[in-house]
Amino acid sequence: MEWSEEGVVLAVRRHGEGNAIVEAMTPAHGRHAGVVRGGGGRRLGPLIQPGAQLSFTWRARLEDHLGAFTVEPVRSRAGALGDPLALAGLASVTALLAHVLPEREAQPRLYAVSIDLLDRLIVDPDWPLFYLRWELALLEEMGFGLDLGRCAVTGGQDDLAYVSPRSGRAVSREGAGDWASRLLPLPPCLLSGGPAGEAQILEGLAVTGHFLETWLAPALGERPLPPARGRLMSRLERRSR
Secondary structure, three states, X not given: OEEEEEEEEEEEEEEOOXXXXXXXXXXXXXXXXXXXXXXXXXXXXXXXXXXXXXXXXXXXXXXXXXXXXXXXXXEOOHHHHHOHHHHHHHHHHHHHHHHHOOEOXXXXXXXXXHHHHHHHHHXXXXXXXXXXXXXXXXXXXXXXXXXXXXXXXXXXXXXXXXEOOOOOEEEEHHHHHHHHHHOXXXXXXXXXXXXXXXXXXXXXXXXXXXXXXXXXXXXXXXXXXXXXXXXXHHHHHHHHO
16 A cells, blocks of 8 residues: 655654654545654654655555655744744644544645645744634534524624524624623624734634534544643733733
8 A cells, every 4th residue: 555645744753763653634645644764863853843744655555554654855844943923823733633633534625724824824924813714614624614604593694793602603793682791702803804903813713712622622532622722822812912
């Protein structure tokens, strides 16, 4: 069994003397693991860090075996190491993907938006907004998309201001009525592609975080979300003060 494809490293753990087990994400093979011979050594170790984009060739005797990767560098994204916030964003993206993706299922759309976000971390100061949109895409691709197009109560599309924490549907101010205090705020940046301030982005991340914790995590067997997301939220909150 053999395939070759470009992908991104999600997680790495040592395996025996000088080797490593690498979890990668590729468009056609999704989250896929393999042993990298020498992956714990000085030559390959620096190449196979989470977030690195590599060319992978996977080989195994049978399809259900762990198999082995050979790798070639494509893009290191080592630039994030000099920016603690960007590094926290990179860690949250790779940790969430490693946590939620089913094994060996193609994820071409999610791969594309993930690569776009990882590329922006170093060069685009507005990347937190794209990170928020990435979490929306993650929920959608995992089967837990939010319905923010019209009010769940009135059916209208105007003055949408809240999200139901139970249904994930938008609610207008009129539709919310006396229930407004029990609903999640719906910042405009979740509805449009326009710019957003830090406070709006944090409100949006509180919404996506709620559904990651209450919808997605239970579907994965009640495993808590990886701490990397919480660390990113803490850094974004400190920056906004």
